Amino acid sequence: MDAWKTYRSLNPEQKQILARKQLEVEKPVDELLALLKGLAACDSVANKSQTRFGCTFGILIVVTFASLILFSNIGWGPLTFAALLLFVAGAVASGWFWMWLRGLDVSNNLRSFVLPVLALFREDIDPKSPVRLRLDLTKPTLAPKKTAESDAYKHGVYHKVIDTTYVDPWMAAEAVLVDGTKLRWSVTDRIRERKKTKRNPRGKYKTKTKYRKVTDIDVQLAMKTKTYAVGHAVGQVADVAVSDDGKRSKVDLQRSVRSASLDPIDPRALIDAITDVYRAARPAKKEAHA
Amino acid sequence: MICAAAKGFLTQSDCGSPAATACSHCGRPMCTAHLSPASGFSMCYDCAATQKQQQGEEGEAVEPDYDDTWAHGYRASYYSSSGYRPHGSTSSTYDSTDARSFDQQGGEEFDEDERGGGFDAS
Numbered sequence: 001m002d003a004w005k006t007y008r009s010l011n012p013e014q015k016q017i018l019a020r021k022q023l024e025v026e027k028p029v030d031e032l033l034a035l036l037k038g039l040a041a042c043d044s045v046a047n048k049s050q051t052r053f054g055c056t057f058g059i060l061i062v063v064t065f066a067s068l069i070l071f072s073n074i075g076w077g078p079l080t081f082a083a084l085l086l087f088v089a090g091a092v093a094s095g096w097f098w099m100w101l102r103g104l105d106v107s108n109n110l111r112s113f114v115l116p117v118l119a120l121f122r123e124d125i126d127p128k129s130p131v132r133l134r135l136d137l138t139k140p141t142l143a144p145k146k147t148a149e150s151d152a153y154k155h156g157v158y159h160k161v162i163d164t165t166y167v168d169p170w171m172a173a174e175a176v177l178v179d180g181t182k183l184r185w186s187v188t189d190r191i192r193e194r195k196k197t198k199r200n201p202r203g204k205y206k207t208k209t210k211y212r213k214v215t216d217i218d219v220q221l222a223m224k225t226k227t228y229a230v231g232h233a234v235g236q237v238a239d240v241a242v243s244d245d246g247k248r249s250k251v252d253l254q255r256s257v258r259s260a261s262l263d264p265i266d267p268r269a270l271i272d273a274i275t276d277v278y279r280a281a282r283p284a285k286k287e288a289h290a
Numbered sequence: 291m292i293c294a295a296a297k298g299f300l301t302q303s304d305c306g307s308p309a310a311t312a313c314s315h316c317g318r319p320m321c322t323a324h325l326s327p328a329s330g331f332s333m334c335y336d337c338a339a340t341q342k343q344q345q346g347e348e349g350e351a352v353e354p355d356y357d358d359t360w361a362h363g364y365r366a367s368y369y370s371s372s373g374y375r376p377h378g379s380t381s382s383t384y385d386s387t388d389a390r391s392f393d394q395q396g397g398e399e400f401d402e403d404e405r406g407g408g409f410d411a412s
Contacts, residue, residue: 037356040356044353111353115356116354116356116360116364119356119357119358119360119361120299120361120364120365121299121300122358122361123297123298123299123361124298124299124300124301177300177301178298178301178303179300179301179377228377268368271368272372274300275300275372275374278300278301278374278376278377279374281377283377
């Protein structure tokens with residue numbers, strides 16, 4: 001019921017985003033945070049309720065079948081019939097809610113990556129300039145994101161192994177910061193799904209699915225040359241390319257994070273990438289005096 | 291009185307707004323935008339974050355709200371763990387934590403004075 005109340009409290013825009021699980025918006029940072037916090041709150045409550053309704057659905061299915069067998073043996077009467085009807089109605093209702101809550105589920109990247117990053121940079125982002133944000137909160141292993149699938153091959157005890165790769169560019173953002181710097185970043189997950197099937201000594205087939213994920217973070221900062229001297233020190237930061245058009249120094253950097261699950265990565269990877277550039281940049285006036 | 295809060299994570303600037311009240315914990319003057327609503331607007335975000343962190347260590351872990359209190363707490367822990375000092379920062383001398391530690395010591399010294407503190411010995 002908490003999930004239903006939280007869902008009802010969402011505005012039409014938020015409901016539409018939950019239905020599509022994708023958004024492309026251009027809003028001031030405070031409005032953007034308000035929009036995303038509502039979605040995150042709904043996702044959090046829905047996740048908890050989903051487990052509860054899932055368990056209730058499973059238990060009621062078992063109870064329905066058990067009572068069907070029991071009542072058939074003891075004989076049908078108005079009371080047993082009503083009890084069975086109650087169990088069936090409960091199973092249908094909990095099953096429907098479970099499916100509905102599954103529909104509300106969005107990627108945990110929203111709560112574990114997007115919100116912390118925007119909340120942290122809130123005061124750095126120019127409140128007068130809107131933030132452009134594109135998010136894909138659908139599952140990373142959906143068919144449209146599949147890029148390749150290997151032929152089945154043998155490996156050790158596994159008689160059938162299939163590797164599938166997915167590419168999920170799930171976040172892109174652009175903002176103007178209070179110091180005049182233009183900040184862009186994008187996050188793309190490259191996933192390898194490995195399905196391994198083996199036959200155990202009792203003749204049963206067992207399939208395991210394992211994931212490997214490489215998250216590519218691309219950051220671009222266009223810093224005002226009046227404000228920052230982006231010189232030799234920034235060029236020394238790993239995987240950085242620096243260019244200058246006179247007005248702005250453009251710094252491009254890439255970072256990759258490897259993980260053995262589909263869980264969201266720590267937002268610190270993106271934060272570190274940006275602070276590494278700021279750490280190496282010097283205030284323009286100080287550089288001139290030096 | 292001017293708000294003593296520092297704005298920003300990547301770069302820092304003084305808030306500069308007129309202070310509405312002093313933080314009940316560290317005593318720094320704060321504007322309403324830099325007082326934590328969760329504390330009933332009595333505590334600054336830095337102190338509210340420290341208090342929340344202490345409560346979190348005692349109780350079970352809950353998902354953060356990602357509000358300004360969380361951002362200030364993350365900022366403090368990030369600066370101390372990474373050694374990052376934002377441009378425009380004046381914290382190379384003393385930060386709010388240092389100031390608070392002086393306040394606590396000051397409190398004990400005043401107690402000593404009230405009991406004489408050695409000056410009334412003669």
